[in-house]
Amino acid sequence: MSFEALRALVQGWAGAGLLPAGLTHGFLVNALLSGLVIGPVLGGLGTLVVTKRLAFFSEAVGHAALTGVAIGILVGEPYTGPYASLFGYCLLFALLVNYTRNRSNLTADTLIGVFLSVSLALGASLLLILASRVNIHILENVLFGSVLTVDDRDLTVLLVVALGVTALMLPLFNRLLLASFNPALARVRGVPVKGLDYLFIVLVTVVTVASVKIIGAILVGALLVIPAAAARVVASSLRGFFLLSVAFASVAAVAGILLPVQLALPVPSGGAIILAAGLLFLGALLARLFMKGEEG
Amino acid sequence: MTGPAILFDAVDLTLGRTVILDGVSLRVAAGTVHALVGPNGGGKSSLIRALLGQAPHRGTIRLDWPGDGPGTVAYVPQSVEFDRGLPLTVEDFLAVLCQRRPAFLGPDRRINYGAALDRVGMAGKARRRFGALSGGERQRVLLAQALIPAPDLIVLDEPMTALDEAGIAIFKTLLAELSAAGTTILWVEHDLAQVRRLATRVTGLNRRVLFDGHPMEMLSPERVFDLFSAVPRRAGAERIAS
Secondary structure: OOHHHHHHHHHHHHHOOOOOHHHHOHHHHHHHHHHHHHHHHHHHHHHHHHHOOOHHHHHHHHHHHHHHHHHHHHOOOOOOOOHHHHHHHHHHHHHHHHHHHOOOOOOHHHHHHHHHHHHHHHHHHHHHHHOOOOOOOHHHHHHHOOOOOOOHHHHHHHHHHHHHHHHHHHHHHHHHHHHHHOHHHHHHOOOOHHHHHHHHHHHHHHHHHHHHHHHOOOOHHHHHHHHHHHHHHHOOOHHHHHHHHHHHHHHHHHHHHHHHHHOOOOOOHHHHHHHHHHHHHHHHHHHHHHHHHHHO | OOOOEEEEEEEEEEEOOEEEEEEEEEEEOOOOEEEEEOOOOOOHHHHHHHHOOOOOOEEEEEEEOOOOOOOOEEEEOOOOOOOOOOOOEHHHHHHHHHOOOOHHHOOOOOOOHHHHHHHOOOOOOOOOEHHHOOHHHHHHHHHHHOOOOOOOEEEEEOOOOOOOHHHHHHHHHHHHHHHHOOOEEEEEOOOHHHHHHHOOEEEEEEOEEEEEEOHHHHOOHHHHHHHHHOOOOHHHHHHHHO
């Protein structure tokens, strides 16, 4: 089924009153589809990000997207989707961070802080140079996400990335986790620790970049972290941790896309998604406190 | 299949300007319980890392497997680094280590995790949170993972450090069972009394091999004192002297 046919189907259901009225708008259906595609993937991958203590790294990759967009516009890519520069720059950024982390005596957070600052400085400088060439307000969409700008090409990119990442993440889930517990034990168990380390960095980066359009560069890393953090607070097993994280990320993505339209709130989609995730996190914390109270 | 023999031949390991291992040559016979003893920083764990292919070294390390191909190698580290608050049960932990199917989908029913936990006295604790276990219980779970699948060579890095009396008794039984099955056991240990009781051979290592032979003959007070004072390491010498 093509995106067009799927869009028509959802719009038809919305017109018949089976779905929220806002979904009669094609652009909102696109945004909803992208949220449904990327939410579960971000939630699932987020459990590994949190376990491997890479929350700051995922934030940094998201922020690097800003510079990727600036480079894209500079080299003549369309400002609505400079994917070559986005993927190229963010992958380079992520791989450089990881390569240097393995070869310096700096802690990961210090190193990421250095790379992030330099990358943002580069991005800000390029954007000032570009200020005369594009409407700088368009970049607000890049920073905070927008439901208005998701087109069929973005959906295709998201779908390909989501399927690719899922196809790699699920069979390698145990090995990715084990590598962070004890690299020596992992190697004895046949896990190529360094190779998987780089692969994981690449997975996080491509998911992050693919999600920038809908969540925004500033906030995209948060959807990798907050749902998993909320799930970690209330789960008592790995199954609960993973499934709750997927559920929280999906709910936050859908709620963040639909609620501002339904309630006519002037909030960017990225902000709304992360606020929804934040509320879930708060709920999880309260549930945890309540459960502890019950335990006495 | 019984375990392999292991040959270390002139193994050198240098990190920066520090010589960790200097021409270490020794042979671990197949199916024996071979203990490595020595002071902290004497190179015991580095030799294990070199054996497991995780430390760049010069010289030769060869495993002579008795059958057509290599068998199963198991490793019990001193500890695992992880977030203690992680929602990970004992069964989840074993599933992460021992199965391909994603651990969050539950344990692979073809693998008998219960039997392995039973052997280390952790039956009935499969659903306990791994991070909430005591150090001794975690060490037992690390021993349990090494039993899946049944090992032909098992490398133990100070496995008794966190064990209580009951845990030590279980460890002794396990060692006897593995030894009876022909498993080669390479065992880094600081408790020399246990090495005297349980090992079939012992190597004293402090950068170089200082002695190698039967524990009752090798672990005389003079040799032990030499081992721990060959390179001044006051803390180690004091511990033995006391």
